[in-house]
Amino acid sequence: MVTVVVERAETLAEGVRALVLRAPGGRELPAWRPGAHVDLLLEPGLVRQYSLCGDPADRSRWTVAVLREPGGRGGSRFVHDRIAVGATLTVEGPRNHFELVASPAYLFIAGGIGITPILPMVAAAEAAGADWRLLYGGRRRAAMAGLDRLARYGDRVQIFPQDTTGLIDLSPLDRPTADTLVYCCGPEPLLTAVERRCVAWPPGALRVERFTTPAVTGADHEFEVTLASSGRTVRVPAGVSVLEAVEDAGVPVLSSCQEGTCGTCETVVLDGVPDHRDAVLTAAERAAGELMMICVSRCRGTHLTLDL
Known part of the structure; x- marks a missing residue:
């Protein structure tokens, strides 16, 4: 954990x-790479994850940007209404399950506040001399953060305010590019649309x-988990997470x-087949079955052995 002080607060967009x-x-502060997030411990029982969107080379400061969500669970309201300049916060991380991998070319796609992890990615791609483009959509231009930082990149960046131009044009995905x-980061409808268009990639x-985990269909079933460090076996009833049962x-x-969604509880699977329900692991990682997020994921059979 790291203790930080709020040096400055500012409005980036509506x-x-x-x-x-x-x-x-x-x-x-601890080093980080584009795509990383931190956990802000706002008050007891209120922990929220926010992407770092500043300059990774600046080890003296971290920057997060938070969208007010009136219908949310309270984290964004706390940040907007109760955190003042000079306040002291406890932070965990950084962690990175969305790391920018070296590549000769990138297509970045952001929806709304999903621009936050993409901003340092764009800067890194530009600095590396990569060929890149950004498709960035929002409900309206005044509510789209980061436009001032993106203006320097000219026509590499395409802006799609929904109220004037409609949804993001995803046609560049229709032809896989070597x-x-x-x-891509943004709301679930955007991610779903992008995933469908990338099937042939x-x-x-x-x-x-993702901001949220995909919807799960079907009923849970009971299974057992063996903890490798002690050999102890724990029963996980239907409707109870592995994390809850172990604790x-x-x-x-x-x-x-x-x-x-955050990856904090990532656990090594030594035996058994996980039923992945997280929004963190890649398709390849899920298929390998070597890791699982025990706060939401379960077992496809009757038994798991975990490195706990």
């Missing part, structure tokens, strides 16, 4: 507030980051979102 965080005493990685070409058995596990 409903979007940025916090610039620094370590007390001018100490360096040596190109696609990075090479495996691993598409990288997405109820007296085994503490580091976790944060408990929704399958």
Whole structure:
């Protein structure tokens, strides 16, 4: 965990507030790479994950941008209404399950506040001399954060304010492009549309980051989990997560979102087949079955052995 102080707060767009965080005493903050996020411990029981959107080379400050969501669970309202300049926060991370991989070419796609992890990616791609484009959509231009930072890139960036131009034009995805990685972050309808259009792309070409876990259909069933460190077996009833069952058995596990979106509770699977329900692992990682997020994922059979 890291203690930080809110050095500055500013409005980036309608409903979007940025916090610039620094370590007390001018100490360096942990290093990070584009795509990373941190967990802000806002108050007891209220932990939220936000992408870092500043400059990774600046170890003196972190920047996060938060969209006010009136119908949300309270995290964004807390950031907008209750965090003042000078406040002290506890932060976990950074963590990165959306890391920018070296490539000669990129197609970035962002919807709304999904631009936050993409902003440092664009800067890194430009600095590396890669061929890249960004398709960026939002409800209206005034609510789209980062437009000032993106203006320098000219026609590499295409802006789609929905109220004037409609939805993002995803036709560039209709023809797979060699040596190109696609990075997409935004609301679920956008991610679903992008995934459908990328079916013909090479495996691993598409990288997405979700705000929420995909909907799960079907009933849960009971299974058992063996904890490798002690050999102890724990029963996981239907409707109870592996994380809850293990913690109820007296085994503490580091976790944060408990929704399958942050990756904090990632656990090594030594035996058995996980039923993946997270929004973190790639398709290849899911198929390998070597890792699982125990806050939401379950077992396809009757038994798992975990490295706990």
